[in-house]
Amino acid sequence: MLSGILAFIALASFFGLVLGLAAVVFKVESSPVVDKIDALLPQTQCGQCSFAGCHPYAEAIAAGEAPINLCPPGGDNLIQSLANLLDVEVLPMDADEDTNQGPMVAVIIEDTCIGCTLCIQACPVDAILGAAKQMHTVIESECTGCELCLAPCPVDCIEMIPVQQTVKNWRWPAPQYNANNQTAETIFTTLEHVLAENAKP
Amino acid sequence: MGEYFLLLISTILVNNFVLVKFLGLCPFMGSSRKLEVATGMALATTFVLTLSSASSYLVNHYILLPLEIEYLRTIAFILVIAAVVNFTEMVVHKTSPMLYQVLGMFLPLITTNCAVLGVALLNVQTGYGFFESILFGFGAAIGFSLVMVLFASIRERLAAADVPEIFQGAPIGLITAGLMSIAFLGFAGLDKGLN
Numbered sequence: 001m002l003s004g005i006l007a008f009i010a011l012a013s014f015f016g017l018v019l020g021l022a023a024v025v026f027k028v029e030s031s032p033v034v035d036k037i038d039a040l041l042p043q044t045q046c047g048q049c050s051f052a053g054c055h056p057y058a059e060a061i062a063a064g065e066a067p068i069n070l071c072p073p074g075g076d077n078l079i080q081s082l083a084n085l086l087d088v089e090v091l092p093m094d095a096d097e098d099t100n101q102g103p104m105v106a107v108i109i110e111d112t113c114i115g116c117t118l119c120i121q122a123c124p125v126d127a128i129l130g131a132a133k134q135m136h137t138v139i140e141s142e143c144t145g146c147e148l149c150l151a152p153c154p155v156d157c158i159e160m161i162p163v164q165q166t167v168k169n170w171r172w173p174a175p176q177y178n179a180n181n182q183t184a185e186t187i188f189t190t191l192e193h194v195l196a197e198n199a200k201p
Numbered sequence: 202m203g204e205y206f207l208l209l210i211s212t213i214l215v216n217n218f219v220l221v222k223f224l225g226l227c228p229f230m231g232s233s234r235k236l237e238v239a240t241g242m243a244l245a246t247t248f249v250l251t252l253s254s255a256s257s258y259l260v261n262h263y264i265l266l267p268l269e270i271e272y273l274r275t276i277a278f279i280l281v282i283a284a285v286v287n288f289t290e291m292v293v294h295k296t297s298p299m300l301y302q303v304l305g306m307f308l309p310l311i312t313t314n315c316a317v318l319g320v321a322l323l324n325v326q327t328g329y330g331f332f333e334s335i336l337f338g339f340g341a342a343i344g345f346s347l348v349m350v351l352f353a354s355i356r357e358r359l360a361a362a363d364v365p366e367i368f369q370g371a372p373i374g375l376i377t378a379g380l381m382s383i384a385f386l387g388f389a390g391l392d393k394g395l396n
Contacts, residue, residue: 008276015281053310
């Protein structure tokens, strides 16, 4: 028992000493940018970014070879802080296609439409115009992007496309909360602000 | 000599660490998406496994056995392997940037990998001598490298294959790994046949 404790103390201090000395003797200057990026990464070494670990990913970001949105464990907070650090645009997380695409709108490919009216019956907001054996079309401003018209179409002539951003439909981006860095008070005031904003007609 | 050859063959093919003993699965699944990454990981693992089986044999033989503290074996091995690998990483980083580029980033990842610890513990359990321990570690690493390169090559092809949507990504990878494991079970008994 005692010999075990003593042996481990001796072993650990020996290795500690050797590693400490080695860190001084074999010190290699590394790029401060890479170190700063590496400090932000979660250090899970999971390899989900397709790099071997967090440090290689940090190097690739610093070299401009990799985007900042490849780290699922870091999440949106990481993208935000990387964007702040590197002064680049915030990118959405590089995830599966259908999770994060923003608002969509349906479009009828008019060449293939056979005028069956099935999509008109399916549309909950009456955003599709047309009559039997006549070509149909979608009123873009009415379409909510619910995708209910996709299934009934027998010729698959309806496609979902992202809404083009114009001066008319541009809005301030939704506030992004970083719960770790915010006090309850600031969250509350932001919430109040958002509620007041939504209450306006 | 023939004995050592047999030991090598049996650790590489018959008792393959990844596909038969299911050790070291995290780097096997994690860094096998690109062939270059997989090769780097394989080389680093070869390095670490050989080094760790040598150092763990020395620690077991000259510290744990004389003091009769074998029950602390696992933690002692973790300590020793981590320290030795870290030290080597620093030396390599300073002295040979080329080698560091190939191995360096993988070394800290696999210091306490289950395969690394598994080899050290199996060495003690089977009662291998110093040279046999090193050979066993090296053979395990070659087996790991072989499987790593094979699997990475398959996955590179899978990336271009027409995989049904629900199987894309990790599921088809796991299925492939399972099939490879079944294939490697075909080597079972090969070492007895050679004997």
